[in-house]
Amino acid sequence: MAENLLTQKFDKLLVANRGEIAVRIIRACHELGIRTVAVYSDADRNAPHVRYADEAYHIGPSPAAESYLRVDKLLEVAKKSGATAVHPGYGFLAERAHFAQACYDAGIVFVGPPPNAIDTMGNKQVARATAVAAGVPVVPGTEAGLSDDELLTAGEKIGFPLLVKAAAGGGGKGMRPVHKAEELAGAIAGARREALASFGDGTVYLEKLITHGRHIEIQVLADSFGNVIHLGERECSLQRRHQKLVEECPSPFADEDLRQRMGAVAVAAAKAVGYVSAGTVEFLVDQEKNFYFLEMNTRLQVEHPVTELVTGVDIVQEMLRIARGRKLRQTQADIKMEGWAIECRVNAEDPYQNYMPSTGKITTMRIPTGPGVRVDTGVFEGAVISPYYDSMISKLICYGNNRAEAILRMRRALSEYHILGVQTNIPFHESMMETHRFLSGYFDTQFVENEWSITEHAYDHEREAAIMATLVAYEQSLRSSQMVAPGARDTSNWKWLSRWERLKR
Amino acid sequence: MAENLLTQKFDKLLVANRGEIAVRIIRACHELGIRTVAVYSDADRNAPHVRYADEAYHIGPSPAAESYLRVDKLLEVAKKSGATAVHPGYGFLAERAHFAQACYDAGIVFVGPPPNAIDTMGNKQVARATAVAAGVPVVPGTEAGLSDDELLTAGEKIGFPLLVKAAAGGGGKGMRPVHKAEELAGAIAGARREALASFGDGTVYLEKLITHGRHIEIQVLADSFGNVIHLGERECSLQRRHQKLVEECPSPFADEDLRQRMGAVAVAAAKAVGYVSAGTVEFLVDQEKNFYFLEMNTRLQVEHPVTELVTGVDIVQEMLRIARGRKLRQTQADIKMEGWAIECRVNAEDPYQNYMPSTGKITTMRIPTGPGVRVDTGVFEGAVISPYYDSMISKLICYGNNRAEAILRMRRALSEYHILGVQTNIPFHESMMETHRFLSGYFDTQFVENEWSITEHAYDHEREAAIMATLVAYEQSLRSSQMVAPGARDTSNWKWLSRWERLKR
Amino acid sequence: MKYITTVNKKEFSIELLDDKQILVNGESFELDFQMLGSGGLVSLLLNQRSFEGAVDEHDEGWWQVLLRGEVYEATVQDERVYRLAKARGELAADTGEVMIKSPMPGVIVKTPVQVGDTVRQGQTVIILESMKMENELKATRDAVVLTVKVAAGQAVEKNEVLLVIGDADAG
């Protein structure tokens, strides 16, 4: 039995999260007959997770620090509602050991790993040491807590390019690549500033930057009886500012040998920390297929669906079963990868303006459907995208018998996906799905930032765009100038009439 | 080579249909890089198939007879647009040999079987004779064209219960079950009347009614080189007035032995008519697992998605490949059935008022998403459901590793599915997914009509319903009596304000 | 505000105390009610239990609520109006005339009943063909046929009154 981890049957679970992942967890519970309790901030009263759950409790103002990060309020709701388990999702409190511990102390099942596993993997330096001890290869670098001067000297030793990373960091926050010695001081300052803002801790360290490295990660599942298996790899090299944008399973770069070698190492890493539940070990893989341990995410991953589609394993349901004290249903031999899945993260951001986050009300939303298409989303028509939370509002996942089929399906689905009222990066994805480098599978973690630009492309439909803008402008001028003769309406073929009618209704 | 069937490469295809199946075909073309040409009647200018296609042509007024059934207009559009292939979908001209022939004569690829195969299977009597000749078991009955008196005598011989069926019939139109001799005359009259109205042909015949029979069908794929395989069975016993409501793959009643025996017979039937493309052989299966040939549908079937999910074969894409003159990519040995899929047909009809068709404008539509959920639909928010076409507006298909998982997922998805503005049979499906007989898999083609009632259930939430109705009525009275104090708005928690604002915008 | 709301013949006395408190048959509940858009979709949190439903007024004072896969018919009346109505025995219950309307455009196939016939609830009174199918319209309660406004072969519009039933003495 893992230390300070309670695993037992439960029939009511509190979802300590919001957005698409809260919906994803509620759906899994619904499919397992587990009743669900949602929590919401002022901004989220009408959010789908509140409407899909069996119960919903308001826990405070919109800022996460006053709602979704309030352990006391969450435990109070669990007590009040009689929920005997908590799923943290990702982000927020998912990788905070004190929350897992608080659940344990309150006699509540925490759907995740034991606190000490979170702690160990949460601290980059300890994680690194643990990995080394378990025989997991790591990237050369410094320990944390050095002064700026010490870091500058260490930088020279490691050599450039290198990375400045926040000790408490994650998701690329407080991370800076440095290519020349003279850039180092500025990068350290910037990283410290961002780390302080994000984690209240400005401690940073240095790490050798593997050029043309790929980000490939291994999904692991571990039960509370010490059984650990892996569900193969995910290719996550398409990133911007270390934020993943497109993920796929399997990786076009990995072969069966690399898969098994990485899988074995990932399982070893998980075992080294007495891991339980679903987790992900992230690796940096160089051109020669050497791989280095980056970090272990001790939680459910945003991109888990691509693995679900290819392995047929419902990862969220497995997490719940494991937390209920069940043994893993699958052995490593049972895990077969079939077909190909790709996920595009739809963010509320403007790809034409340096991916600036975009806020506002979603006026129109049309979700793609049909064969091989899955959408996980937490927004809806009429939803307001606020600046309080992450800009990732939806995940579009497409499956095919092979990579080409998956890509063609993704193109089709993207062309059907309309989200109006806020800017989204859907055009980024449509353009990426046409890019030769992506199609050929030859890309690395630097590709999006350094070698690719969405604005490169041919604008094939300027004339049609001009006509659309002109006709809408014309229609608007008609309305504003009240030139709408009731008689004209019936005969006119232009549908601004229906719109007009709608406005009057 | 099949007679009067053209198979060759094409890059632009005309979709001679509307609604969800037109969208389904356009998606498959999109995924294969084939350009698409849509046609639309007055009622369908804004329909998704018009918006998803590369080109769209108006072909006439709303009644199908003046638009979607006009062979001359369709061929004219094909010529004008340069489309060198036509996909008929299902319904409309899909099983009209003269249309397939007209395409052939015009040098256009018809994505379907040769005209003579359609003819043979289209006439119940000839189909029956062909089946018998091919060694396919059939249900005892009379030939068509007998006088009422002759039918009355024949009825006595066959014995009751029996079925009165229209020779030109299909989909249960012009079909009547008769349980006592004295009901026969009336049933014949009713069937003739309905057959005349539906097909302009009042010819009927009699057939023994197999009690507790199940409707199980076999999906076949045949290329133009004589290769024929089957993709296993579909369970379609849940019907009302011989209209399928729920289909699943595999059948909870079929074992591997029955599957292979039925598959072999279906392949034989297809070969007997020189079949090419996707087709379906429908069987009636009795409790002792004897099966009888009902008919062969020489077209794509509404319920094809459940087979796609379980076999991994994209049936529409395969139809297109076959029509392009390619050999089948799969042999029978390649076809593996994995997991379980269920389809619920969402019809615009009122399950609480004898399934009366419902027309009107869809004011709100929320489509279920997430793992294991597929929706094929041709409607959208704002769409008007007209009386001109079929009432089936959407198909909800759920997949799981086994039947229980698929059912639980379907329950979850149905609870998320909202279509407001018209009545739908979603409540029927939600109730069916809770029914013991369905869960246990013990049902036959009579179950829905004779042994089951949606109104049987417990109304668990009368109080909440009363509160909802009251609060909406209250809100409405506030609005109508203009009691909206601008000041009140900001403070009030009731969201009629946003609605109010929207109305004013 | 106080209302008397009837659902499936059950009466609920509902009093809105404020926008967070409601009295139902004297019992107090914590409440958060939201209308989502203009399509009739509503979200109700009642003592923290979450209910999503669709509310539609399909006739003056008659409401239809779709909730957790079941359809509830409801009448909502201001308490004072309700008392008056009750006093005059004019509740929107099983009394008075009922108009059997055409739920959609179609053609009348058969009118199996004549004026004066006694019909029982659920008995077929009109056969209407639409979408190429014959649909049977049934009496919504036990009553007497007061008027038959259509004949076989006649084309009818949506919501057109086809037949009126009621009590023998009425009409």
Add this chain to the structure above:
Amino acid sequence: MKYITTVNKKEFSIELLDDKQILVNGESFELDFQMLGSGGLVSLLLNQRSFEGAVDEHDEGWWQVLLRGEVYEATVQDERVYRLAKARGELAADTGEVMIKSPMPGVIVKTPVQVGDTVRQGQTVIILESMKMENELKATRDAVVLTVKVAAGQAVEKNEVLLVIGDADAG
């Protein structure tokens, strides 16, 4: 009605003959245009070719069209207005002041430029922190910094003007 519409610096002269005919740079097209709902979604059939797009006016006279995965910036002007403007050399082209607005609420991290500085298109002029990320706001064209309205550490609202650039002589 005749319009001069500019997309990506290309000019189109667009004349609406009737609701089925349109002249684009003198060339005639068959047209069927539909606005779908009120969200800006439109469907255009141009000589039977089908285009679905989203049209949004993000500033007076400035339109954004999302079409087949690409975003087009367009200005639409009545022909007469256009001629006048041209005569006065006041086209909504690359002249005049440009206000750099905050695309969302956030906190200013850094203002790397001062009044009087010459900036090139794409040069970073403000660093704004929002959604826990640092976002660089860039100059939309070559110009001179006319005003800097914010300082590091300052919280700003959506659409708040942070900085104004323009021609040296202007402002």
